[in-house]
Amino acid sequence: MHNSANCPICRGFPVGNSFSDKEFSAFVDACRNELETKQEIFQKRIAGCDRWLYDLADNSLTLGTLRFRITAVGTFSPEYETWLWAWANPDYPATAREASRRIQSLYSITGFRVFTAEGIEATSADAQDFSAMAIHQLDSIGLFKSPSDGPTLYLAVHEP
């Protein structure tokens, strides 16, 4: 799990539940930039993988012949403009919800209630930012969005 004391991004922020709005937005920026870098590497690695399959029961993602561990972050509904954290999703298996619950530690770091609120109004940019912060906190290597007709599922990807 993430060690904020050794993290080049987190180290600059106050410890324990006390970010100001300005600090929070700087934290989001840093996580966004970090994800951009991670994503470039991850995309290269999975380039050409046209078949994908995720399994929330065992937290795995198969892309072509590559297999990764995942943490479900949440779902964004473009129709309703809402975000639902995976830990709050009654449709998901306990394995996925338990893994996702670790993202709530962002509340103890930032003090922002968005990380403990079950469902919230959100734009797709918010969904991307929530995922960037989750990926930072979980030390994940990238983001995988599962295409669908309904809500989009955001998955934090880990090394196998």
Ligand SMILES: [Zn+2]
């Ligand atoms: Zn950090």
